[in-house]
Amino acid sequence: MKPNFSLRLRVFNLNCWGIPYLSKHRADRVKRLGDFLNRESFDLALLEEVWSEQDFQYLRQKLLPTYPAAHYFRSGIIGSGLCVFSKHPIQEFTQHVFTLNGYPYMIHHGDWFCGKAVGLLVLRLGGLVLNAYVTHLHAEYNRQKDIYLAHRVAQAWELAQFIHHTSKKADVVLLCGDLNLHPKDLGCRLLKEWTGLQDAYLETRDFKGPEEGCTMVPQNCYVNRQELEQFPLGIRIDYVLYKAVSGLYISCKTLRTTTGHEPHSGSPLSDHEALMATLCVRHSPPQHNPSPTHGPAERSPLISVLREAWTELDQGMAQGRWWATIAGYVIGLGLLLLALLCALAARGEIREVAVLLWTPSVGLVLAAGAFYLFHVQEAKGLCRARAELQHVLGRAREAQDLGPESQPAGLLGQQEGDRAEEQ
Amino acid sequence: MKPNFSLRLRVFNLNCWGIPYLSKHRADRVKRLGDFLNRESFDLALLEEVWSEQDFQYLRQKLLPTYPAAHYFRSGIIGSGLCVFSKHPIQEFTQHVFTLNGYPYMIHHGDWFCGKAVGLLVLRLGGLVLNAYVTHLHAEYNRQKDIYLAHRVAQAWELAQFIHHTSKKADVVLLCGDLNLHPKDLGCRLLKEWTGLQDAYLETRDFKGPEEGCTMVPQNCYVNRQELEQFPLGIRIDYVLYKAVSGLYISCKTLRTTTGHEPHSGSPLSDHEALMATLCVRHSPPQHNPSPTHGPAERSPLISVLREAWTELDQGMAQGRWWATIAGYVIGLGLLLLALLCALAARGEIREVAVLLWTPSVGLVLAAGAFYLFHVQEAKGLCRARAELQHVLGRAREAQDLGPESQPAGLLGQQEGDRAEEQ
Numbered sequence: 001m002k003p004n005f006s007l008r009l010r011v012f013n014l015n016c017w018g019i020p021y022l023s024k025h026r027a028d029r030v031k032r033l034g035d036f037l038n039r040e041s042f043d044l045a046l047l048e049e050v051w052s053e054q055d056f057q058y059l060r061q062k063l064l065p066t067y068p069a070a071h072y073f074r075s076g077i078i079g080s081g082l083c084v085f086s087k088h089p090i091q092e093f094t095q096h097v098f099t100l101n102g103y104p105y106m107i108h109h110g111d112w113f114c115g116k117a118v119g120l121l122v123l124r125l126g127g128l129v130l131n132a133y134v135t136h137l138h139a140e141y142n143r144q145k146d147i148y149l150a151h152r153v154a155q156a157w158e159l160a161q162f163i164h165h166t167s168k169k170a171d172v173v174l175l176c177g178d179l180n181l182h183p184k185d186l187g188c189r190l191l192k193e194w195t196g197l198q199d200a201y202l203e204t205r206d207f208k209g210p211e212e213g214c215t216m217v218p219q220n221c222y223v224n225r226q227e228l229e230q231f232p233l234g235i236r237i238d239y240v241l242y243k244a245v246s247g248l249y250i251s252c253k254t255l256r257t258t259t260g261h262e263p264h265s266g267s268p269l270s271d272h273e274a275l276m277a278t279l280c281v282r283h284s285p286p287q288h289n290p291s292p293t294h295g296p297a298e299r300s301p302l303i304s305v306l307r308e309a310w311t312e313l314d315q316g317m318a319q320g321r322w323w324a325t326i327a328g329y330v331i332g333l334g335l336l337l338l339a340l341l342c343a344l345a346a347r348g349e350i351r352e353v354a355v356l357l358w359t360p361s362v363g364l365v366l367a368a369g370a371f372y373l374f375h376v377q378e379a380k381g382l383c384r385a386r387a388e389l390q391h392v393l394g395r396a397r398e399a400q401d402l403g404p405e406s407q408p409a410g411l412l413g414q415q416e417g418d419r420a421e422e423q
Numbered sequence: 424m425k426p427n428f429s430l431r432l433r434v435f436n437l438n439c440w441g442i443p444y445l446s447k448h449r450a451d452r453v454k455r456l457g458d459f460l461n462r463e464s465f466d467l468a469l470l471e472e473v474w475s476e477q478d479f480q481y482l483r484q485k486l487l488p489t490y491p492a493a494h495y496f497r498s499g500i501i502g503s504g505l506c507v508f509s510k511h512p513i514q515e516f517t518q519h520v521f522t523l524n525g526y527p528y529m530i531h532h533g534d535w536f537c538g539k540a541v542g543l544l545v546l547r548l549g550g551l552v553l554n555a556y557v558t559h560l561h562a563e564y565n566r567q568k569d570i571y572l573a574h575r576v577a578q579a580w581e582l583a584q585f586i587h588h589t590s591k592k593a594d595v596v597l598l599c600g601d602l603n604l605h606p607k608d609l610g611c612r613l614l615k616e617w618t619g620l621q622d623a624y625l626e627t628r629d630f631k632g633p634e635e636g637c638t639m640v641p642q643n644c645y646v647n648r649q650e651l652e653q654f655p656l657g658i659r660i661d662y663v664l665y666k667a668v669s670g671l672y673i674s675c676k677t678l679r680t681t682t683g684h685e686p687h688s689g690s691p692l693s694d695h696e697a698l699m700a701t702l703c704v705r706h707s708p709p710q711h712n713p714s715p716t717h718g719p720a721e722r723s724p725l726i727s728v729l730r731e732a733w734t735e736l737d738q739g740m741a742q743g744r745w746w747a748t749i750a751g752y753v754i755g756l757g758l759l760l761l762a763l764l765c766a767l768a769a770r771g772e773i774r775e776v777a778v779l780l781w782t783p784s785v786g787l788v789l790a791a792g793a794f795y796l797f798h799v800q801e802a803k804g805l806c807r808a809r810a811e812l813q814h815v816l817g818r819a820r821e822a823q824d825l826g827p828e829s830q831p832a833g834l835l836g837q838q839e840g841d842r843a844e845e846q
Contacts, residue, residue, distance in 0.1 A: 071814075074807040075522070077800045091818075094584050094811060097522060099498070115800070120588070161517050165543070168592035359782035377500045377538070384497040388517060391494075395514075 007126045007281040008253075012037065012045040013176035013240055015136070015215075015272035017222065018081070020052045024222060025267075030055050033269050034062040037085065041066050042276070043125075045085040046134040046176040049270075051114075056083050073134075076101075076115015082134050082177075084121055092122040096162045099381040100151045102138055104374065111138050111148075118159050118177075120166055128248070128281065131170035135159055135177035137187070143230070150316020152180065153309050154385040156187030160194040161388060171248055172281055173197065175241040178215075178272065183236055190309050193302045194392070197241035200252040200277045209257025210234055215273045219260030222271035240277045253278040303400065306393040313386040320379035327372035334365035430549045430704040431676075435460065435468040436599035436663055438559070438638075438695035440645065441504070443475045447645060448690075453478050456692050457485040460508065464489050465699070466548075468508040469557040469599040472693075474537075479506050496557075499524075499538015505557050505600075507544055515545040519585045522804040523574045525561055527797065534561050534571075541582050541600075543589055551671070551704065554593035558582055558600035560610070566653070573739020575603065576732050577808040579610030583617040584811065594671055595704055596620065598664040601638075601695065606659055613732050615664070616725045617815070623663035623675040623700045632680025633657055638696045642683030645694035663700045676701040726823065729816040736809040743802035750795035757788035 017023045018030065037045050037059075045067065050056050056072045063070070067085035074080070075097045082095075095117050102111040118135040137155045138148050146152075156179070167173045175197055181188040183199070191197065201213040210217045214234030218225060228234060244250035256276040261268050338361050345354040440446045441453065460468050460482075468490065473479050479495045486493065490508035497503070498520045505518075518540050525534040541558040560578045561571050569575075579602070590596045598620055604611040606622070614620065624636040633640045637657030641648060651657060667673035679699040684691050761784045768777040 071810070074803045074810070076803065077796050079803065090814070092588075093814065094588055095807065096519065099520060113796075115803075165515075165517055166588045166591075168589075356778070359786070363782070363786060373500050373536075380497045380499065380502065380538075384518065387494070387497070391513070391516065 005126065005283050007128060007172075009044070009125070009130075009172075009174075009279040009281065010040075010042045011174065011176060011240060011277045011279065012040070012042040012274060013047075013134075013238060013277075014045075014270055014274040015048040015178040015238060016050050016055075017270040017272065018050045018052060018055050023271075026055070029267075029269055030058060031062075032267070034059050036269065037063055038066050040276070041087065043087050044121075044123075044132055044174075046132070047083050047085075048134065048136040048178045049081045050083050051078055051081050053079065059083075059085065071119070071121070073117060073119040075117045077113045078110075078115070080115055080117040080119065081136055082117065082119045084119065084132070084134055086121070086123065088123050088125055090121050091124055093120060094166075095119045096158070098137075098155045098158050099384070100154045100378060102148055102151060105371070109139065109141060116155065118162055120162075122170075128171040129169065130172045130174065131163075131167045133159075133163055133173070133175040133177075135175065135179070137178070137180045140180050150312055150319070150382055153187050153190065153312045154316070154382055156181065156191045157194075157309065157313075157385050157389060160191045163195045163197075167245075171244065171246055172250060173243050173245070174279070176239065176275070178238045180237050186305070186308055186312060188239075189305045192241070193305045195241075195243070197243050198250075200240035200242065200255050200275075200279075201236070204252035204255045204277075206254040207257075209255070210259050210273065212236060213255075213257060215257060215275065216271065217260050217273060220268045220271055220273070221260070222268055224271075238272055238275055240275050242279060244281055248281055248283060250279055250281045253280050303393065303396050306389055306396060310386060310389050310393060313382050313389065317379050317382040317386065320375045320382060324372050324375040324379060327368045327375060330368040331365055331372060334361055334368060337361050338365065428549065428706050430551060430595075432467070432548070432553075432595075432597075432702040432704065433463075433465045434597065434599060434663060434700045434702065435463065435465040435697060436470075436557075436661060436700075437468075437693055437697040438471040438601040438661060439473050439478075440693040440695065441473045441475060441478050446694075449478070452690075452692055453481060454485075455690070457482050459692065460486055461489050463699070464510065466510050467544075467546075467555055467597075469555070470506050470508075471557065471559040471601045472504045473506050474501060474504050476502065482506075482508065494542070494544065496540060496542040498540045500536045501533075501538070503538055503540040503542065504559055505540065505542045507542065507555070507557055509544065509546065511546050511548055513544050514547055516543060517589075518542045519581065521560075521578045521581050522807070523577045523801060525571055525574060528794070532562070532564060539578065541585055543585075545593075551594040552592065553595045553597065554586075554590045556582075556586055556596070556598040556600075558598065558602070560601070560603045563603050572609075573735055573742070573805055576610050576613065576735045577739070577805055579604065579614045580617075580732065580736075580808050580812060583614045586618045586620075590668075594667065594669055595673060596666050596668070597702070599662065599698070601661045603660050609728070609731055609735060611662075612728045616728045618664075618666070620664035620666050621673075623665065623678050623698070623702075624659070627675035627678045627700075629677040630680075632678070633682050633696065635659060636678075636680060638680060638698065639694065640683050640696060643691045643694055643696070644683070645691055647694075661695055661698055663698050665702060667704055671704055671706060673702055673704045676703050726816065726819050729812055729819060733809060733812050733816060736805050736812065740802050740805040740809065743798045743805060747795050747798040747802060750791045750798060753791035754788055754795060757784055757791060760784050761788065 018026055053072060060070045063085050067087055069086040069090045071084050071090060071093050073082040073095045075095065097115050097117040101116045102109060104112045116136055116138060118133055121132045123130045123132060138152050140146055163173065163175065179188060201207060207213065211233050213236045215236050215238035216223055217234035218228050242250050258273045341354045341358050341361060345351050439456065441449055476495060483493045486508050490510055492509040492513045494507050494513060494516050496505040496518045498518065520538050520540040524539045525532060527535045539559055539561060541556055544555045546553045546555060561575045563569055586596065586598065602611060624630060630636065634656050636659045638659050638661035639646055640657035641651050665673050681696045764777045764781050764784060768774050
């Protein structure tokens with residue numbers, strides 16, 4: 001690698017809103033997306049909500065000359081919806097499916113059936129190892145009363161841990177995706193603090209797009225206006241995040257976000273806006289230290305965000321256990337009812353009613369049993385994330401008590417070192 | 424680190440057979456295990472099948488003076504059964520739960536409810552980063568007609584991938600656990616070939632234990648003799664595997680395996696035998712190149728084992744899809760039956776029978792629906808593993824075609840480089 005080495009990386013991210021039979025003008029939008037990607041010839045295009053594998057196969061064929069490498073991340077019952085197209089060969093790929101992802105009985109929300117995940121691609125570009133991650137976290141259906149909050153925080157933690165543990169030898173780390181988290185939301189802060197990833201929107205000096213970098217805007221004709229009632233400008237839930245390690249410097253030269261319509265044809269590609277970032281990796285520090293021009297790069301300290309996440313997971317755990325207990329009582333009552341019905345039928349009293357009620361009672365016991373098992377598993381999953389988080393919190397506190405100069409090597413993992421190198 | 428640096432690592436591994444209410448003399452065995460571990464004072468004790476968290480808490484209290492650090496890996500409904508006790512501080516830990524782990528309707532086998540996983544600990548010992556993994560794969564209930572073979576191969580692949588992607592910056596990698604795989608089984612070969620891990624039993628010059636290193640032997644009074652009918656000497660399914668990277672050398676100085684009873688009291692600690700290995704990590708190559716003395720260190724080439732695994736996963740996928748199709752037909756028939764019953768009831772014909780049959784028919788449709796969804800998800804999981812494997816296979820073939828000298832950097836990931844360094 002030459003000392004004046006510089007790598008330019010053009011990245012595209014879009015939540016494609018590709019739900020078969022439900023998303024409007026899907027076929028047309030997928031076709032236009034293919035044309036757009038071919039025209040723009042990015043280094044990497046990372047897509048979410050490509051729920052139909054046929055759509056992926058169509059894009060794969062269409063994009064083959066420009067993006068010879070592609071991968072579709074399969075998981076769960078429906079799939080993760082994640083896929084990637086790359087101009088450069090993909091060295092390796094793998095994925096991690098989130099332990100918690102909503103509730104199977106919330107069929108109308110459907111997230112549980114999707115198998116939400118994070119996909120990892122390892123690429124070699126100009127002698128550098130690039131770990132590119134693409135993800136999509138659980139949707140937020142009701143911001144005021146969000147029953148999925150603990151799950152989303154656990155997902156953000158698992159995502160951060162997956163990146164932390166799999167990127168230790170990477171030179172450049174890139175994360176794109178629909179986090180379903182606003183910039184100041186707990187999950188977003190947790191992810192950034194624990195991985196040391198920087199937010200392209202906050203770091204770039206050259207941003208063009210909707211106000212406040214929103215990626216779901218009321219100008220987009222596919223957007224559900226009711227969801228944006230509280231946010232007249234829109235919301236920012238799709239991200240390009242990055243960091244460089246081992247003495248390299250990365251900066252976001254430009255960030256473009258569509259503004260409710262595709263730049264060429266005018267019609268939107270999805271109900272989300274596309275992000276297009278040009279990143280620059282160098283050996284020497286950038287000429288001008290990039291500073292935020294349109295928003296403060298807020299970074300709550302690691303300890304406070306870990307403490308906040310710990311509380312959230314703890315509350316989720318208590319809730320999970322509460323539901324399991326309720327289900328336990330229902331199972332007990334159902335079994336009592338069954339015994340009573342059997343006794344009545346045996347004694348010949350109201351035999352017909354007893355026989356009629358027997359099967360629904362069995363159904364009730366079975367359903368409560370499934371509900372019980374699900375919430376036991378939920379509590380275990382949250383407990384696992386809380387334990388990991390607590391360990392990191394303990395070590396972060398130790399490091400703080402010892403002071404920054406006397407931090408034992410390896411404390412807080414790698415990212416503290418990375419940040420020091422980046423600064 | 425000094426040039427004549429040498430690190431000695433004493434490791435203990437045991438599948439504890441700790442099933443509440445079912446495993447014989449559990450409380451006594453756990454107590455004796457605690458006494459034994461305290462007496463021997465290993466660097467690391469990695470345990471499987473500690474299904475009861477109370478047992479873990481009991482051991483944690485008992486072992487606290489000798490092993491100040493401990494962790495219990497929670498997952499699934501029952502748990503992963505994995506835990507670890509360490510004399511040295513644990514820097515970081517995380518876990519990966521296997522995507523596929525048997526069938527929920529095989530309740531008598533129970534693996535699905537366990538959430539089988541691989542746990543990772545990161546330790547710093549003498550300036551070295553040690554990644555220690557503990558795991559337990561799906562059990563083998565019928566070797567002649569193994570319906571879980573594809574799942575176990577997929578688990579072995581996920582395990583290998585997890586190690587491969589999370590250990591890139593580790594100096595030493597250690598994997599202990601009950602793989603439920605015989606040494607020449609596909610999953611075992613796949614794991615070793617893709618990670619480059621070496622088998623302590625095959626590598627050590629100083630082994631004391633049952634013939635052929637068996638870890639389930641007929642001399643053990645808790646062993647189910649029927650399971651060992653085909654194997655008069657016993658079977659080897661528990662392993663200590665290791666590798667060193669970045670110019671370090673690791674060797675297994677001694678390996679001791681219990682022989683159906685605990686060395687001190689005479690009664691066995693479990694239905695499995697315990698493995699006790701003394702590993703030595705050095706900068707300079709060992710004086711005598713360790714060579715196998717009691718078994719050939721067979722290493723089928725990566726390509727052939729990948730091809731074999733691909734075929735197995737492909738067959739599993741076809742099987743999963745077949746079951747999903749069958750379930751689809753049952754759903755269709757169930758819905759037809761429901762419509763017929765409704766029509767009969769509406770027309771007043773055999774109304775009582777129709778009403779009586781209605782609820783079981785709904786049950787049938789729901790059960791077939793759950794069965795369908797489960798097998799769709801199974802096929803997706805196997806397809807995902809097959810795709811990852813196929814990619815590695817393609818790159819391995821490319822590398823072979825180009826010849827060893829013209830391998831592009833990074834081909835086959837890291838382990839090829841590691842092996843070269845180890846040789």
